[in-house]
Amino acid sequence: MDPIVITTHEVAQAQVPVQGAPEVRPKVPNPVPIWARLLMVPLVFVLPLMCLAALIVRLSVRGQTPRLRQSWSAYLLTLMIISGFLSTIFMVLSVSLSWAPAPDAIGAALSGLDERNDFPVLPALKIMSGVELSSKLKPMVLLASPAAKRWFSHTESMSGLLGAAMILQTDEHGYLLATARHVADGPGWQSKHGAQKVMVSDGMNGWAVAQVVGRHKQLDLALLWLERREGTALFRQPIATYASVQTGEKIYVIGHPEGLNFSISNGIVSRLPGRDVLQISAPVSPGNSGGPVYDEFGNLLGVVTSKVARSMEPEAENLNFAVSTDALMHDTDWEFVSGTAAPKNVLADFVRQDKVRKAPAENAAVQ
Numbered sequence: 001m002d003p004i005v006i007t008t009h010e011v012a013q014a015q016v017p018v019q020g021a022p023e024v025r026p027k028v029p030n031p032v033p034i035w036a037r038l039l040m041v042p043l044v045f046v047l048p049l050m051c052l053a054a055l056i057v058r059l060s061v062r063g064q065t066p067r068l069r070q071s072w073s074a075y076l077l078t079l080m081i082i083s084g085f086l087s088t089i090f091m092v093l094s095v096s097l098s099w100a101p102a103p104d105a106i107g108a109a110l111s112g113l114d115e116r117n118d119f120p121v122l123p124a125l126k127i128m129s130g131v132e133l134s135s136k137l138k139p140m141v142l143l144a145s146p147a148a149k150r151w152f153s154h155t156e157s158m159s160g161l162l163g164a165a166m167i168l169q170t171d172e173h174g175y176l177l178a179t180a181r182h183v184a185d186g187p188g189w190q191s192k193h194g195a196q197k198v199m200v201s202d203g204m205n206g207w208a209v210a211q212v213v214g215r216h217k218q219l220d221l222a223l224l225w226l227e228r229r230e231g232t233a234l235f236r237q238p239i240a241t242y243a244s245v246q247t248g249e250k251i252y253v254i255g256h257p258e259g260l261n262f263s264i265s266n267g268i269v270s271r272l273p274g275r276d277v278l279q280i281s282a283p284v285s286p287g288n289s290g291g292p293v294y295d296e297f298g299n300l301l302g303v304v305t306s307k308v309a310r311s312m313e314p315e316a317e318n319l320n321f322a323v324s325t326d327a328l329m330h331d332t333d334w335e336f337v338s339g340t341a342a343p344k345n346v347l348a349d350f351v352r353q354d355k356v357r358k359a360p361a362e363n364a365a366v367q
Contacts, residue, residue, distance in 0.1 A: 031068045032075055040075075044083040054080060109229040110142075112205035113175065119167075119235035123297035123355065133252055134264050137294060139202070140167045140237070141254045143261060144179050144224075144290055146186040147197035147209065161186055164255040164291035165200055165210075165224060166300070168328075169350045170235045176346055177210060177224035178328070179290035180305050184212050184222040195337060198224055203261055213342040214334045219276060219323045220305040223334070225342035238355035240299045242276055242326035245269055253282040253304060255291030267318075269301075276324040278302045284320045293322045299357045300325050329356075 040057075043050040054076045061072050120136040128136070141164055148159035163183030169176040177200070185192035196212040214223035252266050267282030280293060284304050293302040302322030327333060331347050343349075 030071060031065075032071045037075060040079055044079050045086060047083045047087040050079060050083040109227050110200070110202055110205055110208045111229075112202045113167075113170075113226075114229055114231040116231065116233055118233050119170065120298070123238045123299050123357070127296040128298065130252065130264070130266060133294065133296070133298065134254075137252075137292070137298060138254055138262050138264065140235075141262065141291060142166070142177065143201040143203060143256060144177075144183050144210075145199045146184060147199050148186075159186060162256060162259065162287055163289040164287070164304075165198070166237070166254075166290075166292040166303075167235060168223075168237045168300075169346075170228070170233065172228065172232060173343055174228040174341070175210075175226040176342075176350055177226060178303055178325070179222055179224060180303055180323075181215055181220045181222040182305075183290035184224065185215075189220075193335070195339065200224070200226060211340045211342065212337055213340045214336045214347060216323075216327055217333050217335055219327050219333075221303060221323050221327055223347060225340060225346065227341055236350070236355060238299045238357065239325040239328060240295065240301045240357035241329070242272075242324040244357045245272060245278060245301055245324070247272055250296055251280060251282055251301060252294045252296075253280070253284060253288060253291060254294070255284065255288030255304060257283075257285035257287045259287060276327055278322045278324055280320050280322055281318055282320065283318060295357075297357075 040053060043053050057072055057076060061069050116139075120140070122136075124132075124136075144163050144165040145161055146159050161183070163180060165177045165179035165183070167175055168178050179198070181192075182189040184198050185196055192215070198210045198212060199207045200210045201207045208226060210224040210226040212222055213225045216222070247269050249269050250266065251269060252264060254262065254264050257263050265282045265284070267280055269278055270281045271279035273279060278293065278301060280302075282293070284291075284307050288304045289306070291304045292300055293304060295301055302324050304320070304322045306321045308319040328347065329351050331351065334347065336347075
């Protein structure tokens with residue numbers, strides 16, 4: 001082999017790269033044609049088709065140059081990552097849209113209530129047994145769930161939350177209901193204002209849309225209004241003032257604990273800590289919130305609002321709380337929602353009644 005001779009003149013003409021200077025290379029066009037890249041873009045919205053197209057392309061270019069194969073591999077990987085993210089987002093949206101089961105029927109009124117010819121006469125003249133109280137008062141308790149709009153839909157349906165509501169009064173226009181604010185407004189209820197719809201049901205005749213017409217300014221209480229389409233039967237729930245409640249008196253709670261609808265439990269008033277709060281021994285669970293606390297005559301003592309969870313306090317045993325319905329007697333403590341279908345001064349009309357248990361000794365009913 002002949003030796004290669006490099007002259008000093010050739011060495012002088014050679015360009016020595018500067019240390020640290022960027023290397024300049026000529027820009028090489030992408031070997032994947034732009035029309036092919038654009039043709040693949042719509043497939044990112046359908047992950048299975050994207051996978052199938054990627055497999056076909058990889059097989060078709062396996063005999064091509066390394067540079068072409070590498071360019072296609074990089075481009076297909078980018079499209080697969082984008083398609084994976086989009087598929088995940090679509091799946092999450094689909095699950096969220098179908099989280100709450102759609103009610104059987106949604107209307108502006110409950111036919112089961114409208115068709116009733118009579119309501120129980122309360123308070124009872126004598127102490128009711130658990131069987132009697134359950135028979136009379138279970139129909140006065142409803143299922144309640146804050147209405148939620150489904151994504152990409154203008155219809156309203158149940159949310160994933162479930163509680164109870166009770167009938168306070170009926171007239172020819174509709175039904176005044178009471179529940180807990182956190183049942184009516186859902187998460188963030190303490191800062192909720194303005195219009196809010198609540199799905200209610202008697203458990204047999206589908207669901208109807210009630211409106212939040214009032215929120216207590218300090219307590220976990222809310223008022224709902226449900227329109228009435230027919231019927232003339234009247235009802236007014238007697239209530240007990242906070243001062244009339246006695247520690248140790250027997251009570252009954254009706255609600256829907258853990259989805260076991262229209263369950264009844266009994267207990268006693270364990271403590272009166274003040275500030276319109278009752279501590280009760282009757283067992284409650286999620287689903288009892290917003291439900292009534294009755295005495296043995298059918299007077300409404302309170303609305304179930306909370307419990308001390310054993311997950312937070314392992315030593316806690318049956319520490320349950322309700323807000324006294326004495327709060328219904330002071331309409332100045334309420335924030336009312338304007339623009340609803342409820343008649344004006346609906347709460348004021350309710351409190352103008354003589355069916356109020358005012359003293360511990362008043363166990364006889366006032367008819």
